[in-house]
Amino acid sequence: MASKKETPEKPYKTGLPRLMELTKIKKGLCLISVVLSALAALASFIPYYSIYKIIALIIQNYPEIRDTDLMLRYGLLALGGTFLNIVLYFGALAVSHVAAYGTLYQLKLDFASHIVKLPIGFHIREGSGKLRKIMDENIEQLEGFIAHDLPDMVAAMVAPVTAIVILFVIDWRFGLVTFAAIIVSFVLQGMANGGQKTSDLMNVYQDALEDMSNASVEYVRGISVVKAFNQTVFSFKRLHDSIQKYTDSVIPYTLSNENAMAVLTAALNNMYLFLIPMGIYAGRHAADYRSFLTDFLFYLLFVPAIAAILMKVVYVMVNSMNTANVIERMDMVLAEKPLTEESGSAAPKDYEIRFDNVTFSYDKDDKKALDHISFTIPAHQITAIVGPSGGGKSTIANLIPRFYDVDEGSITIGGTDIRRIATKDLMDMVSFVFQDNFLFKQSILDNIRMGRPGASEEEVIAAAKAAQCHDFIMSLPDGYRTVFGQSGVKFSGGEIQRVAIARAILKDAPILVLDEATAFADPENEFLIQKALSRLMADKTVIMIAHRLSTVTNADRILVVENGRIAEQGRHEELRAKNGKYSELWAHYTQALSWKMERGDA
Numbered sequence: 001m002a003s004k005k006e007t008p009e010k011p012y013k014t015g016l017p018r019l020m021e022l023t024k025i026k027k028g029l030c031l032i033s034v035v036l037s038a039l040a041a042l043a044s045f046i047p048y049y050s051i052y053k054i055i056a057l058i059i060q061n062y063p064e065i066r067d068t069d070l071m072l073r074y075g076l077l078a079l080g081g082t083f084l085n086i087v088l089y090f091g092a093l094a095v096s097h098v099a100a101y102g103t104l105y106q107l108k109l110d111f112a113s114h115i116v117k118l119p120i121g122f123h124i125r126e127g128s129g130k131l132r133k134i135m136d137e138n139i140e141q142l143e144g145f146i147a148h149d150l151p152d153m154v155a156a157m158v159a160p161v162t163a164i165v166i167l168f169v170i171d172w173r174f175g176l177v178t179f180a181a182i183i184v185s186f187v188l189q190g191m192a193n194g195g196q197k198t199s200d201l202m203n204v205y206q207d208a209l210e211d212m213s214n215a216s217v218e219y220v221r222g223i224s225v226v227k228a229f230n231q232t233v234f235s236f237k238r239l240h241d242s243i244q245k246y247t248d249s250v251i252p253y254t255l256s257n258e259n260a261m262a263v264l265t266a267a268l269n270n271m272y273l274f275l276i277p278m279g280i281y282a283g284r285h286a287a288d289y290r291s292f293l294t295d296f297l298f299y300l301l302f303v304p305a306i307a308a309i310l311m312k313v314v315y316v317m318v319n320s321m322n323t324a325n326v327i328e329r330m331d332m333v334l335a336e337k338p339l340t341e342e343s344g345s346a347a348p349k350d351y352e353i354r355f356d357n358v359t360f361s362y363d364k365d366d367k368k369a370l371d372h373i374s375f376t377i378p379a380h381q382i383t384a385i386v387g388p389s390g391g392g393k394s395t396i397a398n399l400i401p402r403f404y405d406v407d408e409g410s411i412t413i414g415g416t417d418i419r420r421i422a423t424k425d426l427m428d429m430v431s432f433v434f435q436d437n438f439l440f441k442q443s444i445l446d447n448i449r450m451g452r453p454g455a456s457e458e459e460v461i462a463a464a465k466a467a468q469c470h471d472f473i474m475s476l477p478d479g480y481r482t483v484f485g486q487s488g489v490k491f492s493g494g495e496i497q498r499v500a501i502a503r504a505i506l507k508d509a510p511i512l513v514l515d516e517a518t519a520f521a522d523p524e525n526e527f528l529i530q531k532a533l534s535r536l537m538a539d540k541t542v543i544m545i546a547h548r549l550s551t552v553t554n555a556d557r558i559l560v561v562e563n564g565r566i567a568e569q570g571r572h573e574e575l576r577a578k579n580g581k582y583s584e585l586w587a588h589y590t591q592a593l594s595w596k597m598e599r600g601d602a
């Protein structure tokens with residue numbers, strides 16, 4: 001089932017394994033970076049080795065100072081080690097950044113090409129704010145993982161192992177207490193953290209963030225309404241609530257992290273607590289006091305470095321957990337299935353449309369928008385759909401081009417189930433003019449040309465003339481090259497609608513869906529739009545949804561839709577004679593019209 005409802009089950013990996021899987025996109029580069037980073041980590045121990053050797057020389061010869069040449073050489077070795085560490089780490093980061101941006105590029109491309117294949121119903125449900133956030137921010141966060149966390153993670157694995165080996169080799173007793181200190185620190189951290197709780201809180205936090213993203217986009221889009229009705233961000237409840245929820249989620253989430261981090265930092269920074277008692281004990285029983293002192297001094301210097309390394313391990317882990325969580329959100333969208341197409345795309349024999357026992361609801365628990373509805377829209381005729389608001393008219397229009405798939409029953413075009421028609425062919429077959437049409441921020445020429453990419457400029461102009469919008473386009477500062485949405489250029493709703501009609505005329509598809517196509521029109525505009533539409537409708541299978549019943553009196557057939565069912569059907573005169581739902585609607589309509597006449601504003 002393509003368009004909705006069930007959250008897709010997870011066929012994909014999650015957490016760290018999923019992040020590792022993503023590094024395969026730039027496998028070679030990631031591998032080079034990881035190897036360089038591991039070598040850098042090893043090189044970082046060279047200075048410690050030098051220091052150990054120098055301490056040993058000083059203590060063995062104390063109180064004399066001897067072997068200064070040898071000490072100098074160890075000093076240079078330390079310097080060389082540091083330098084090597086920097087060069088290798090720098091190299092690792094340079095390579096990892098190239099890998100990271102290559103991966104981002106690929107993922108964004110995959111994501112963008114996936115979401116265009118998803119049914120429009122998915123986009124209506126999920127909201128553009130959330131998808132924008134995933135594409136811009138979530139995928140971006142992977143940059144941090146591949147460019148920084150991945151090399152650091154490998155360093156963070158190599159370094160402690162090397163450190164612990166060194167500790168045991170030099171003096172196993174000190175090695176043991178340091179090791180014990182590390183274990184105790186992590187146990188404390190685990191207790192403070194509460195594992196599952198943190199990842200639950202992170203989920204709540206991420207959900208709140210996405211919701212706020214959607215609400216912000218909605219708020220900014222609707223800002224004119226917000227202002228016109230003198231609303232503030234406080235009365236725009238959805239945004240206000242989402243900000244509140246975000247605030248409520250961010251504090252527990254941050255605290256759950258910070259408590260654990262504070263405990264761990266305190267424990268790691270106080271390793272001397274373990275080390276010094278062992279030092280006192282070992283010092284008292286030392287056979288060779290000088291060599292004991294050498295080792296002990298070395299430990300006092302080396303142990304803080306271990307704390308720093310282990311802190312890095314923790315940071316890398318927390319970061320990766322975060323990244324894994326946001327990537328999972330990308331994966332959930334990627335797991336949404338595009339509309340299914342049965343193999344062997346079939347060609348309809350004509351353009352008659354049949355709804356056969358169709359049931360559909362937008363949400364599982366919602367009431368049915370269409371309830372076991374059956375009717376036929378004959379080819380090459382005009383079928384009007386009228387009825388009270390919320391009755392299901394637009395839903396019928398949305399199902400024909402498969403913006404959603406039906407729950408039960410079937411829709412056929414020329415006898416072929418639309419699920420068996422290739423999406424591309426279906427899109428070629430149907431054009432729409434909606435109540436709120438969308439123009440892109442590009443030239444009027446290109447906006448119309450969307451109806452049929454590849455149409456010549458003459459064809460675009462001919463379509464615009466037929467749609468009665470040539471004159472007003474020519475009055476724009478740059479004519480057809482005027483960019484829609486550019487400052488100083490204003491379009492009325494009726495003008496936008498005529499541009500949309502021009503688009504549909506250019507497309508010249510055999511099936512035409514008009515949902516409230518004259519809704520915006522003032523009387524003069526309406527006349528022009530009607531004229532444009534009559535050009536468009538000639539010889540097509542037309543589905544016309546209208547509130548203004550005057551526009552449907554000439555339709556070949558009128559369907560009256562109420563509560564997701566067909567209440568009546570027939571021609572205007574037949575239905576009026578019936579004295580049913582339609583004549584009731586007609587009475588309301590003519591009454592409203594006469595009120596307007598009396599007030600003189602019709």
Ligand SMILES: Nc1ncnc2c1ncn2[C@@H]1O[C@H](COP(=O)(O)OP(=O)(O)OP(=O)(O)O)[C@@H](O)[C@H]1O
Binds near residue numbers: 363388389
């Ligand atoms: N995107 C959506 N998500 C959830 N429910 C929806 C959605 N669109 C419509 N509905 C619901 O489906 C039912 C039918 O709505 P539909 O838009 O088809 O009515 P309509 O006849 O076109 O009404 P109008 O004359 O106001 O345009 C209504 O109950 C409506 O609330």
Ligand SMILES: [Mg+2]
Binds near residue numbers: 393394395
């Ligand atoms: Mg509607």
